[in-house]
Amino acid sequence: MSDCCVAIHGLTFAWPGAQQPVLAIPQWSVNKGERVLVRGASGSGKSTLLSLIAGIHSASSGYIKVLDHDLSTLSQRQRDRLRANEIGYIFQQFNLLPYLSAQQNVELAVQFAPARRQRIAQRGQTVAEAATTLLNHLGLTDAQQQQSAQTLSVGQQQRVAAARALLGAPALIIADEPTSALDESHRNEFINLLFQECAEQGSTLLFVTHDATLATQFPQVVELSELNTAPQQGEADV
Numbered sequence: 001m002s003d004c005c006v007a008i009h010g011l012t013f014a015w016p017g018a019q020q021p022v023l024a025i026p027q028w029s030v031n032k033g034e035r036v037l038v039r040g041a042s043g044s045g046k047s048t049l050l051s052l053i054a055g056i057h058s059a060s061s062g063y064i065k066v067l068d069h070d071l072s073t074l075s076q077r078q079r080d081r082l083r084a085n086e087i088g089y090i091f092q093q094f095n096l097l098p099y100l101s102a103q104q105n106v107e108l109a110v111q112f113a114p115a116r117r118q119r120i121a122q123r124g125q126t127v128a129e130a131a132t133t134l135l136n137h138l139g140l141t142d143a144q145q146q147q148s149a150q151t152l153s154v155g156q157q158q159r160v161a162a163a164r165a166l167l168g169a170p171a172l173i174i175a176d177e178p179t180s181a182l183d184e185s186h187r188n189e190f191i192n193l194l195f196q197e198c199a200e201q202g203s204t205l206l207f208v209t210h211d212a213t214l215a216t217q218f219p220q221v222v223e224l225s226e227l228n229t230a231p232q233q234g235e236a237d238v
């Protein structure tokens with residue numbers, strides 16, 4: 001096993017029907033345990049890049065390796081399994097199930113992820129205990145953990161989404177602009193908690209945002225425009 005968590009080589013990706021690729025990344029890698037911020041303007045392809053790394057969409061050419069697995073050689077089922085076991089995804093809109101409690105939302109993360117359940121068992125915890133531990137660390141009270149997700153504040157929902165991504169220590173945590181709805185102090189506090197939890201369980205963090213002010217929080221910052229050689233919107237006809 002190499003030190004690489006994500007390795008990209010000669011990647012291009014065009015949406016069906018598009019004349020130009022939205023992404024063309026000759027080379028990029030993220031090592032295990034790193035905390036990387038990818039910054040890019042709205043519409044520059046950040047979410048698209050994350051969906052390719054997560055194996056939700058497939059590259060048009062080139063390869064993406066996640067934990068040494070070349071995604072292009074895996075079947076859809078194998079990609080789904082790799083994503084379930086090794087990638088925790090924090091979505092921009094959190095994607096919580098509104099009528100389930102915070103605790104139930106978190107526990108759902110490992111329902112189809114045997115490797116994540118196994119890592120929890122190896123720590124001597126049940127899934128419910130591990131979910132409670134994470135929600136406690138992320139600052140939700142016992143009462144809040146039993147509330148339905150729809151009755152929580154945006155900041156609390158965001159912490160539930162983070163706990164769901166972290167449960168069972170996936171190798172890679174992907175965060176797609178999860179702080180856009182927060183004020184600066186809550187945003188910084190959330191990022192620090194995320195760093196602590198990733199460090200504790202050895203997860204790599206890949207965080208994308210359009211917000212340049214977040215750069216000071218991260219040990220590594222990458223501008224998507226420096227990775228991506230595809231013509232950006234408005235450049236194609238120049």
Ligand SMILES: Nc1ncnc2c1ncn2[C@@H]1O[C@H](COP(=O)(O)OP(=O)(O)OP(=O)(O)O)[C@@H](O)[C@H]1O
Binds near residue numbers: 016040042043044046
């Ligand atoms: N499902 C899709 N089908 C076709 N085009 C898409 C699809 N999703 C995104 N795009 C296009 O791909 C480009 C990049 O979109 P993407 O959502 O990856 O950008 P982003 O940097 O994440 O933007 P934002 O910061 O606003 O979320 C945009 O031009 C967008 O219109």
